Amino acid sequence: DVKVTQSSRYLVKRTGEKVFLECVQDMDHENMFWYRQDPGLGLRLIYFSYDVKMKEKGDIPEGYSVSREKKERFSLILESASTNQTSMYLCASSFPAGLIVHYEQYFGPGTRLTVT
Amino acid sequence: ELKVEQNPLFLSMQEGKNYTIYCNYSTTSDRLYWYRQDPGKSLESLFVLLSNGAVKQEGRLMASLDTKARLSTLHITAAVHDLSATYFCAVGGRDDKIIFGKGTRLHILP
Structure with missing residues (x-):
């Protein structure tokens, strides 16, 4: 089974702090994505990466x-x-879409971040 | 720019009834996905649809794809309370990105 883990389920930080959210996957996937989810807005892509040291803005x-x-x-x-x-x-x-027919994204459990 | 629209955004229905969630998208794509999300949980993949006319079924859920109409449907048969969740449609865009609809919050009343 694909496993995507995130470093924290819940996080509370103060305004102005530097925050790190970590994600680890164990399926040797080339692609990795960060989304944020807000009520009524669905999922919005923040950044994605298609290889080590490569990134694209969402x-x-x-x-x-x-x-x-x-x-x-x-x-x-x-x-x-x-x-x-x-x-x-x-x-x-995920794997790249061109590499595998049954391409899909696998999600981690999510981190609920509160900034006060 | 690829846009994905789901409707309805909220659906309250009685157990035992049938209903359909619709997903329209604005530009050609060869990949369409349905995900389920339970409250406070992450997204779980339900179906991947890759060709025109594709139909997939799992239990009381059936998804279909019409690429010419740029429309996918998720049909619920004889709903049960356990199917209460938010359902997302997502469409494959450029560069391996997936564009998500806003989700349909399904509430099934006993």
């Missing part, structure tokens, strides 16, 4: 950065947390 990258030093690990960084970054953060991973 729809809402402002206020976030990412790091992928190893294939299995993808980190989301909030350089200076703000209250409007309070949200559920979901990590996902």
